[in-house]
Amino acid sequence: MKRTLLGSVLALTLTATHGSAAECLRVIGTEGGGPAVTLDPAFNNLNDDSYQQNLVFNKLVNLDADYQPIPELAKAWSVSEDGKTWTFELEQGVTFHDGKPLTAADVVWSFKRLIDPATGSPGAGLLGFLDPAGIVAVDDHTVTFTTKDVVAELPLLISNKYTMIVQDGATSEVLKATGIGTGPFIQDVYDLAQDTRVFQRNPNYWRAGLPIAACIDLKVITEEVSRIAAIQSGSVDLIVSAGPATVTTLGGDARVKVVPAAAAGGYINLSMQTDQQPFDDVRVRQAMKAVVDRQLVVDTVLLGNGVPGNDTPIAPTNPMALTAETMPRDVAKARALLAEAGYPDGITVDLNTAEAGPSYVLLAQVYQQMAAEAGITVNVVNNPADSYFDVIWMKTPFFVSSWNGRSVPEALAYTFLSDAEYNEGNWKNADYDELVIDARTEVDPAKRAEMVKQAQAILAADGGLIIPVFFTDVAVLRAGCDGFVPHPSASILNYETLTCADRAN
């Protein structure tokens, strides 16, 4: 009996070959959406949505690694004398996957649908400066955006993860599972129950000679060890975003190639609610910030895969950042500030965290150690991960959070304006609001940069967020594969040049 069992196992391993799907390049994502995953750009909420939507759709304008606008479906743009009307000229000869040509009407529909309250897209808030009546198709290949006020960086601001171009008339109901776009790959097998998603090369793609890969097989593996095993065994070709531990494990392994993003992207932060005791006293907030050894957080929490932050959402590597220097740790100053605030014997605070995001718990523990030296006793409260963003996040005075990389104007507004929906620190500062809003209408880049820096100075000194580090995203390619570089923003993925020498192209 035992012999026959062994025999059949051997026979199986010898005869069974991979199915036809193995011809596809196998791409592995890390954050899964399960059945909630969608092909509708208006609801591009999870990274899993971004993995697949970037395969089938294009944007009007995309962002490079420095978050500067680059042409995509719009090949050129210009602004009127008064700065209120932007004209975008579309690429010629672009077709959707169903053969229909791309026209200005598709672009108009895509943006109007996004800002329509009836759609309910979370992206609407980012496009508050747009007026539906101001989005006009001048002719088949020209679209204009006319705004009430001057929007100095409009091409940049209309490029976010929600603004992919869908067909005129496409609704959320259809787009949930059917992604007809102009993108480099065409949706083929889409079976969420069997966890199978296959996308074929778009033979009529408007960028000549691209994409290179014949097809892409997308799957999400949430277990880090399983991802490592998969790429080491050679059965997958690309992990689009890998955590610091994976990078440490795979560094120096000849079977794989580790490719970091061109720049640091998102950040992980500790949020103090400025309307709650003891954080309502700015001196306490400053003391809490002063105890952080920022380089140490990069080295321990991110295992070196990132850069230190200075409590503003712009990475110090960005020319628009407050400073390129790292704010030094100053325990004596923290003690003095606390004494001044009426806490000569230190304070005790609860810090809420959960395994709800990468390194959340580790950051809390490292902060606890650093704060202890200044007489700040931090109780790390580890919460259940699955309900963290409903029950704890933004609902407790002191908690861990993280944000993806964003362009400068978006990053400053999205979570820090007094009326921002995700104002994590419940922070209200009129001077800051004014600078950020005025910078939007400032057409002189030098003046705008100055305003952005002033706003950051206010935020770093007075705001409720400790932003100790920015993380650098890292992709892992199997040896023999090439042509994929992760973008600092996890929601932007470009598979056009992805290729593997030993797979069918």
Place this chain on the structure above:
Amino acid sequence: MSFLHLILTRIAASTLTLVLVSMIIFGAVQGLPGDAAARILGREASETAKDRLRQEMNLDAPLVRRYLDWAGGVLQGDLGKSFSGQKPVTEQLLPRLKNTLALAGIALLLYVPLSILPAMMQARHPDRRLDRTLSALTVLILSTPEFLFATLLLFGLAVWLPLFPPIVQLSSGMGWGAWLHALFLPSLTLAILMATYGTRLLRESLIEILQSDHVLLAELKGLSESRILWRHVLPNALIPWMNATALNVAFMIGGVVVVEKVFGFPGFGSMLVDALQMRDLPVISAGVLVAATLFVLANLAADLGALLVNPRLRVKS
């Protein structure tokens, strides 16, 4: 009459258990902290979108009313509509359940020889080197966390010795050979995890029966050693093993979650975990109900199996 009566009593008790379990499941699932709308739409969703989804999901009707609606639907085979997938739960659940039952089926087939053969080798010559080695091995596997054990097998048989694919990729067009090949490693993992407990239990009962009078009589009669072992000892020792197997099926419902996660297997367990994270209440309720039904059925089967194998249990006391 009494045998039939016994069977009917067990079936009635099982049905009652399931009804009670369904109430507990429904109540507990509704009591989970967290907001399905916020989970599905993501942390950056607008309030209006969340409100609309909550209305669609009918989360504001009274609890009893919702239970009766749900239970009525379940009896007609309608498990409701998934919040996150916007599709009937059955469409989501059935393919996953099919995959997991296939996985569990192969695992059970492997489990039978994997638990019986080592136990028989051990019981034949207790306390010899082979027995001690196998005992040490079973204790080692028993005390290894499931996740670690699955990971070790993954690296051993998919990376170091690349016999099997590390990630299970199923497609509708795949042949039987490729299908079995894909499922083998997770099934083997599950089978070994279950077999350790069965082996230890079976070894004990085999040794006990080998020392009993009727075995001595058989030996004196001159029956061959293998005939005694297979015909006279094993059937008697199998009763506690069958109960252990029923418990193992219960373990499998939990263990399968770990194995599915490690091997990226599109199964019932990982579906349930995803649904829990999404607060997808209809999928959670349906999934737990299915798991509970499997558990009750496994126990019922063990009870009935014991009645069949052991005539003594059928006698009215």
